[in-house]
Amino acid sequence: MAIDDDEFEAAVAKIQQEVFSDVRRAFGDVGFERWRKTRYHGRMHDADSFARIRGACGDTMEIYLKFRDGVVQKATYFTDGCGSSALCGSFAAELAMGRNPDEVCRITGADVLKELGTFPKEEEHCAALAAETLQEALHQYMLNQTERRSREAVKGS
Template sequence: MADLDTFLDELQSTLNEQTKTAYGEEAFDRWRNPPHRGRPSAANCQGSSTGNCGDTITIFLQIEDDTVRDAGFHTDGCGSSQISGSMAAELALGKRCEDLPAITGEIVRDRLGGLLKDDEHCAWLAANALHDAVGDYYKRTLHHTEQA
């Protein structure tokens, strides 16, 4: 049994090192413990984006006075979708709504230190979900203003 445990520990260590080499330390750490995972309790808007790969990223925002006070994400996708959603939520924090469209897939990817070519689309999914969340906020705000 000890030989199996040793083998599995060595295998996990090898896989972790290969992942760090492929994705970088920032992405590896974010994958192991993704900040901003989940829906903030006071979220008042959300947006989603689904890729051709089938992954969906949802971004949740708590916006007050046109400023993002809290953000979170959910994905049913791969590790690259997870780290991209996490980064997009982080990049939104403290930003004014008018500044959020400037957070692009390129910015998400670059802040992660890059992604494998086959996974780069995940950064765009996260940015698109963020933009969709801002659109949801504006729709809700406009609808609320029209009813007042």
């Protein structure tokens, strides 16, 4: 029994609507929109710092930071994990932008979850992974700055 093009298109549309409904139910409107239109995704090749952490769940999160005048100008993420990890990485990157190191160091997994609003309880570890990776990227930036200042001080002597 052959399916004609109209029947096939109707079946695909029905499946897509079911997937969209499931995602919206799991992540709420904010998470659903971000899932549909990802932001801040990708590796940054001219980053001032980055970190990569593998979570207990097996997902790996990377966060890249670019600073200008002591403020995060750009932040991106990359993950090999699930949609929940991608959403959390995206929101962690967004939360970092426009903030100085003192402000970035206060960003937690709870802050990421607050931005999302609705998130499956069993996936909350993804927010913690994103925040932990962000903190490590900030730590690497601060170490780089300290090393740079030490080198400059030696040159100036």
